[in-house]
Structures are given as C-alpha cells and as structure tokens.
Amino acid sequence: MRSLHSPHVSTPTASRPYRGRFAPSPTGDLHFGSLLAAFGSWLLARHAQGTWLVRVEDLDPPREVAGAAERQLRTLAAFGLHSDEPVLRQSERGAHYRAALERLLASGAAFACHCSRSELAEAGGIHRHCVSGPRPGREPAIRLRVADGSVVAYDDAIRGPQSQDVAREVGDVVLRRADGYWAYQLAVVVDDAEQAISDVVRGADLLDSTPRQILLQRALGLPTPRYAHLPLVLDGAGRKLSKSDAALPVDAERPLPALAAAWRALGQDPAVLHGAGTVAELLARSQSGFDPGRIAAAPTIALGEF
Template structure:
C-alpha cells in the first residue's frame, strides 16, 4: 500500500456538465486530500469520443474553479496519454496476460456477456484486446469507507476488455495506468465504481503497479431509492452561486452543518471546511436527496 505523501484526484468524464453527484465526489476527494495535507489533482478522462460532449471538459473545469476546487498540478487529459496505454498493453500481450478477441456482444449473449473463452466465428479486422482472467480469481480489498469488498472476477466480469474493437481504450486500463503514472496514493470516488476496483487491482498486479488506497463515497438516491440520474443528479450545479451547494454537499457528507453557517465568502467557507472536516463522520450508506436541493 502507498505511503505518504497523500496524492488524490478527481477524474470526470466529459460527457456533460458537473452535477450534484459528481460534485459530491469532487468535494469529498478534495476535503480528504486537504485534511491529509496532500495534493489534489484533476484528470479529464476523455478516451471515449462517442460519449464525449463538445465543450464539456472546459465547462467542468470552469465549474470546479467557480467552487474554489483548484488542482495542485496541471490538469491531465487521457486523450494525450495514448503512448502510456499502448506501452502497458504491449507489455501485457508480450507476457501472455492479454490476448486479441474477435467476439461481439451478440456472440457473448449466451454467456450473459461474460467472456471466458472466444466463441466468435468471424475474424474482425480490429479485434478487442482482453486481460486474461484465470478461473477462480478472487480479488478483495479493504475500502476506506465501505469496508471489506471482494469479487470473483472471472465469474462476475470475465476476461476484461483493455482495448475496444472500435479502437478506444477501455476505462479499466487507462485509469490504472494514469493513477500509477501520476503517483496517486488515494482514490476517492463514487460507490458506483466499487465493483470496478477488483478488476483494477488485478490489472495493477499484472503490470506490477502499486495499489492505491480506495475510498468510495455513497451515492445520492432519489425518492424511490434509485440512483439519481436524469431527474436531479444530471442537473448542472449552479456555478454562479456555489455556497448553497457546498453547504448541502458538506451536510450530505455527514459533516456538522453548523460549521459552515454564517460564512458568506467562498475562500473563508472552504478554509473553515478543511479545518472542521472529520473523516470519521463520512456517511457509508447511500444518501437520500429527498430534501430540497440547492
């Protein structure tokens, strides 16, 4: 496990403006980094052009700046780091840990989408590349907030895609390579990525990379108990008036609301938040957003 100094990060995908759920992850990761006296980085995960929205990355960075969440180092863009991913992939291929796969989603439908062996009958001009996952591969780790978590990767996921057939890098490879290259010691993100972590740990082991500490913040839920999506979580936060949203997020993270009352200047509010932040108060369970949102 990593040692000091603490290096955290916030890594949004440029698929739209930052919403309340993404700001919870940004603010939570920023607070934990500041509490530890460490550094906080921002990385734009733009390796999936079909899902990218024009101007979204610039909008996200502007929103972070409006909320006073400034990274300690220059922003990194995954779209400029293809050489790192290619080098990692070539290493895995050379070691026999990765292999080309010509299977389509239709081919794998009979296996519930889980790849354990190739079943495709045709050869694609540009096959996907997968990480070879051995039978009975169980990966477990201790999450900083959610506790012990384990997964039989071969049964739950199968052979992990590293390079898609359309030529796009898979999230799992890019995030592992980038976290190592940037020296990330602590990954703080939403609990929707909790079950991706065993795959990433498996890939870290295959590449001989260090394993960071992980802490997965709870999700925001709507009144029906489902993950907030189009109705609220995807609504852009108001970058022109960040204080109400920051106070809401502060309380949603389990912190004492009174600590930020009466502070009307953004720098003073953030300074007070760092001084008053208590990681032990972080909520583990999902957060209902039934109360009025900012």
C-alpha cells in the first residue's frame, strides 16, 4: 500500500484531523464484502488515531430492503464496530442536497436535462449535449455540466496515480434523477464535506466514481479528501457480492471467524490474531498489529479464498 500521507493531486488535506467513514446502502444485510470495507476503513482510522463514522446511504427507496439499515447497524455492533458519532442518514438530508443543487444551478454549473435513457443510449450513452427538449408532465433530471477536456487526476493511497477524462468517459453527471431522487454523487460529496471527512476508504467498485466526485467538490468549492480503494470481493463467477447469490449475510452470532477472514483479506498477518477469544480482544490485537503497507493493490479477491 502507498503511504496514506502521499501527496494528493487535488486539494491537500494533510493538515486536517483524520476522519473516515463507512457508508452502506440498505439494499440487504451486510455480506463479507461490506464487512471488509467496514473493517478496513475502521482499521485505517484507528491506525491514524482518527475518528470513524457510519453513514446510512438510504437514497434509493425502490432498491431498499425493509429493515436492512437497522440490521446492518446491529451487525456492525456485534462486530464491535461502533460509529464514534451519531449515525447520519441521507434520507433525512434532502434540504442540504437541495441547497447545494441550487448553488450549482445559480452558477450555471448544473442544468436541467429532459433526455431519456433510451434517447441517450441511441446517442452513445454519454451525455455531452441534450438530445431532447422539455415535455409536458415529465420532470427533468439535473446534471453537472462537465466541460470538454475535464481530466481529473488523483493519487489513490492503495492503487497509486489515477486519471479519468470525465467528459469523454462519463459525460455530464446526474445530480438529481428525473424521478425526484437525489443522485449518490451529489449526496456523498455534500455529506463528506459536512462531516469533515479527510479520508474516504471504500471498495474498488467505487474507484470510477471518484473523479466525478472531485469535479463536483471543485464546483461547490469543497475540500477533496484523500482516497483509498480496498480490494473488491467477488464470487466464483466473478460477480460483485452485492449482485451475487453468494452474498450471504455475515453471521452476527459468530463474529470472530468473519473478522479473522476480513483481516486476512486485507493482507494482514494471521498470527497477530491467534488466540483472540472475544471481539474486544481481536479488535485490540488488530489495532496494535495492523500494517497498512500489507493491503494488496490487487482490485479483487475471490470469496472462495476465505
């Protein structure tokens, strides 16, 4: 793993206190991939003697599973992973996202878009200009205006230098969907800034989202955190666990084996945890024996290895 304090291409945050977070979406119970992200972010926060927060990203009601958020929080508690501050829920923060969106619209950095998905697909799938005008009874999406040549480069603490031409590879970014729901990209940027998150540690499936979030941070005049993307856990067919039949919930009644497996998946020495008989003892040993340099830069881990 690269130094967690290596120079950052975007707004430097070296002088800010370390504040990390784990932000699950309540689309199901916590599986091993979620545990890896939670434990990894917790370990890095503790290693830096920083603060670790939990945020519930409940922005998409059609995809949410009833009771999943509460079960996720109970499972984290069973694993000894407690938020250092009250849990933030995105479903309660619409006014904050609306204020940020209004700022972007007022400055011309955002615009209303009436294009449908099918129309965009016919035009290549990447929004560079609107192919449809207003239609009666149809609400527009709101997009971030991404200028041609908007190349974002940053230094990921695990994966090293990253670069993406957001205009060419992503296009104009959705901030509020046509169905009225807030887009993840806007909410995560607003919440990371409000919670003063200095270090975003998450799975490699979100590596591609980081450049567009940095663009949005710049448009809103917000600081850019450091980023570290942990290995992604896949099933035997190469699918992300959240989309896999193998994504069985971790057993809150047996936290020790799952934590030990997550420890190994993060590249840590299994001997450090040998003989730990309780969650508290395992977490204490993991804090003292954690070596960030052992986290693999490989993007994926096969679930069968554990």
